[in-house]
Amino acid sequence: MLLSISDTHFKIDLDPWERIWAFYFNADLHIPLAHIVRATTEEPSSDWREIRLPGTAIPGLIKAGTYYTSQGKDFWYVTRGDRYLTLELTNEFYQRIVLTVEQNQAWADQINQRLAAN
Numbered sequence: 001m002l003l004s005i006s007d008t009h010f011k012i013d014l015d016p017w018e019r020i021w022a023f024y025f026n027a028d029l030h031i032p033l034a035h036i037v038r039a040t041t042e043e044p045s046s047d048w049r050e051i052r053l054p055g056t057a058i059p060g061l062i063k064a065g066t067y068y069t070s071q072g073k074d075f076w077y078v079t080r081g082d083r084y085l086t087l088e089l090t091n092e093f094y095q096r097i098v099l100t101v102e103q104n105q106a107w108a109d110q111i112n113q114r115l116a117a118n
Helices: 014-021 104-116
Strands: 001-005 009-013 027-034 037-039 049-058 064-067 071-080 084-088 096-100
Touching: 001 104, 014 049, 014 064, 014 071, 037 104, 084 104
Parallel strands: 071 096
Antiparallel strands: 001 009, 009 027, 037 084, 049 064, 064 071, 084 096
């Protein structure tokens, strides 16, 4: 997974295997910074009532794809570890994007600094 940030957008590029696990074959995820409410490194809440459609879930190994929750539609690409980057969104297809990434705190800080500057 390759993350990038510009003056106006946050971009998530999934590699081919990540696309297969997440059943996500659309274009890369481009989120306008104006649509990001906040970025956190907290572990997001998750429960058994979520509906995965489509996606992959192997407990303790991977949770990837689109999940329908009581809050709305989420996109997850989480593997082992606790390096969460959670983006809360508004006016987007997904209400939340949850990833595990290296340097998650640095990404959250950078996104939140850009949001504060606007």
